[in-house]
Amino acid sequence: MKLGVTKIKQDYGLTKTDDERVLKAREVEHRWRRVLANDLESIPFALFVFGGGILAGSNPVVHTGAMTVYTTARCLHTYVYLNAMQPHRAICWGIGVLATLVGVGNAIVAPKMVDTNTQVYIACSSVLYLKFLLATGVQGGKKFRSGGRPPEDASLSLAKTVGKGRKQTYGLDKTDDEKVLKAREAEHRWTRIVSNDLESIPFALFVFGGGILAGSNPTVHAGAMTVYTAARCLHTYVYAHAMQPHRAICWGVGVLATLVGVGNAIAATL
DSSP, X not given: OEETTEEOOOSTTOSOOOOHHHHHHHHHHHHHHHHHHHHHHHHHHHHHHHHHHHHHTOOHHHHHHHHHHHHHHHHHHHHHHHTTOTTHHHHHHHHXXXXXXXXXXXXXXXXXXXXXXXXXXXXXHHHHXXXXXXXXXXXXXXXHHHTOSOGGGGGSHHHHHTTTTOOOSTTOSOOOOHHHHHHHHHHHHHHHHHHHHHHHHHHHHHXXXXXXXXXXXXXXXXXXXXXXXXXXXXXXXXXXXXOTTHHHHHHHHHHHHHHHHHHHHHHHHO
């Protein structure tokens, strides 16, 4: 494969190079990675929230409006992200979050004529979404401090306060500055926290959602999902504070609670 007249070796981009065209191509690739990562941090949780609203029998007008606004905002978010447009990107992101929060509220205030399993699911999924939203917010602040934001984010107010003095380059520029390296370490920790949530929460919500559809034992369902939610909230706290073996224990408890949910759902189908 060729980029211009330069032959590019395909090795996951691990080869070190000073070729400006290759570096530019990697920057474009990095932007697309960020677009996809942002979608993964937003869309699955929003779909769980709006799905919970359907199960709860939430107000259909509010539900339809919020989900339509969310969908439009996310589509526009991708466009403006690719075209390095700020503050347009921040506005689209914010509208998407607001629409999701409306979905959370709409599900919570829905008439309580649903079974216990559904009520527990709505409550726990709402808590998990809010926890995840907080984690991504902290992660965003850490990226400003480390210079890990896209270049156009330098125009935002947070770049002039939280990220003052930092050039925003996705964190791709080389540096020996101890403060920057320390900030990148903190950013990396919060990126891992968010990634760990993405590796766990969506699958757990699928499992517990399946339990609702299967009509699983409500006592076991409520217990397992409540324990899972508490474990994931604690996991974020201990991860942020570098606490071991606490983090491993919280992770393990969350996995065990999910497996209980799996067994409970399967037992309901037998």
